Amino acid sequence: MSDTTSSTPPAPAPPGLPACAQVDLGAISANVAALRERAGSAEVMAVVKADAYGHGLVPAARAAVRGGATWLGVAQLPEAVELRQAGVDVPVLSWLHVPGQDFTEAVALGIDLGIAAQWSLQQALDAAAATGRTARIHVKVDTGLGRNGAWDADLDALIDDVARAQADRAVEVVGVFSHFAYADAPQHPTVRAQQERFEGLLTQFEQAGIRPQVRHLANSAATLTNPSAHYDLVRPGVSVYGLSPVPDLGAPEDFGLREAMRLVARLALVKDCPAGQGISYGHTYTTSEQTRLGLVPMGYADGIPRHASSRGPVQVGGSRYAVAGRVCMDQFVLVLGADNAAVAGDEAVLFGVGASGEPTAQDWAVAAGTINYEVVTRVGARVPRVYVGGEDL
Known part of the structure; x- marks a missing residue:
């Protein structure tokens, strides 16, 4: 079987873009x-x-x-x-x-x-x-x-x-x-x-x-x-x-496959937040302690499932967080913790290569109660596709 799982770590997203889908x-x-x-x-x-x-x-x-x-x-x-x-x-x-x-x-x-x-x-x-x-x-x-x-x-x-x-x-x-x-x-x-x-x-x-x-x-x-x-x-x-059609039977790497899309964004804002503050529309999430917030400039207009509010996984600086509160049309919030050193412009990985430890489209499918097919196909047209690893560059 061809080895598609051994690869260099995913390259960072290009700077200056609010978000992009890197396609390998x-x-x-x-x-x-x-x-x-x-x-x-x-x-x-x-x-x-x-x-x-x-x-x-x-x-x-x-x-x-x-x-x-x-x-x-x-x-x-x-x-x-x-x-x-x-x-x-x-x-x-x-x-x-x-x-x-x-x-x-x-x-x-x-x-x-x-x-x-x-x-x-x-x-x-x-x-x-x-x-x-x-x-x-x-x-x-x-x-x-x-x-x-x-x-x-x-x-x-x-x-x-x-x-x-x-x-x-x-x-x-x-x-x-x-x-x-x-x-x-x-x-x-x-x-x-x-x-x-x-x-x-x-x-x-x-x-x-x-x-x-x-x-x-x-x-x-x-x-x-x-x-x-x-x-x-x-x-x-x-x-x-590179997505598994039978996630209950095996992850992509179990079948010799590798995810071809990484959906990434740049934090648009990082700020301190006191305990007891409601987050996003309807204040469905309230901070339990003083913390820092990270703003991700993507929302349901970009294909981020609103059903994944308070559940969708995002990786920043090697650590994983869940969406805090509701996914909005153009943005959502992460609660990063009091001592987090993230700054505006840092990369936020919504999904990518599971074998590299990143959140996956399957993780988002579970969070939204859907299938990984829908997660990748719904990524919106205003999210630019950036191609890597091939001849169409």
């Missing part, structure tokens, strides 16, 4: 390399949807390709178009669309389209006719998640229509794919049931004369914990960025 592109590449080893003979589609889970679409995609990803996946079509316009030329799959969406540009750019209904197939056919090119499609089947994907009679009709379109050379069936409901619980009975359903549907496709190039089902959790679900292609998402 080298960590993304190394994480993909580790996932490739896990995937065995299957190829890796690095999922870079939602601005690469907040890490930056194009830089993260390029880093993933450098690490060995041979495919990229996004939810929405504009993301795929942006990748093509940036010169990223590996296969890119976009899978979440709506009626009336124009697929013409996608087909012209060679973008793979997820097809989950007859209307989306028709839109692909219209685009193929308009461009004179064969549309590359992946048929999405619902094997039990109860979300996107065709099933039952709708799927039967869709398979028939896809077979006819394939015979007419209007479409090329590049893939058939589905998604797990409980991949983060590998022993859950639905996991095997969905695999069996998926394999049965693949037989149905084959009987209709449809033999896709790639069959794909495994997300991050299944890539790490369920080799039987790897098939031809795995689709890791959050693990590409």
Whole structure:
């Protein structure tokens, strides 16, 4: 297994910025390399949807390709178009669309389209006719998640229509794919049931004369914990960025991964405070003794979860503190202790590399009652991304 956990200590954040998200592109590449080893003979589609889970679409995609990803996946079509316009030329799959969406540009750019209904197939056919090119499609089947994907009679009709379109050379069936409901619980009975359903549907496709190039089902959790679900292609998402999709089973370093994002700020103010002083809106926190306060210039407008008020962990000067009182729109307060030597401008690490002793996105997820996926993807647009450790500098 590739060693992605041994590294130099994280570099300090650039001075003069109230806050920034440091994105380690080298960590993304190394994480993909580790996932490739896990995937065995299957190829890796690095999922870079939602601005690469907040890490930056194009830089993260390029880093993933450098690490060995041979495919990229996004939810929405504009993301795929942006990748093509940036010169990223590996296969890119976009899978979440709506009626009336124009697929013409996608087909012209060679973008793979997820097809989950007859209307989306028709839109692909219209685009193929308009461009004179064969549309590359992946048929999405619902094997039990109860979300996107065709099933039952709708799927039967869709398979028939896809077979006819394939015979007419209007479409090329590049893939058939589905998604797990409980991949983060590998022993859950639905996991095997969905695999069996998926394999049965693949037989149905084959009987209709449809033999896709790639069959794909495994997300991050299944890539790490369920080799039987790897098939031809795995689709890791959050693990590409060094976060564990199964934190109850292991931390990132247990899977050979390293967190790619450090969210850091500079203290905007440090001041003495007497005992008995209420802190922030509603005075939900009151100081019990004379202390010093540190003001962090980030808030829920930057993606800091308000639900983590009085709980979110922050590291200053090597020591860890919890948010004191409520997270506000643009700022929150830390109670640093009476003898703390911190000064305005000192670095405050909200989350970073757990193996280096920093608070993690998972720690914030626990504090806010959510998942680490949400913590990194909600980091706001006004927080600049600063790239380190890669070629996109």
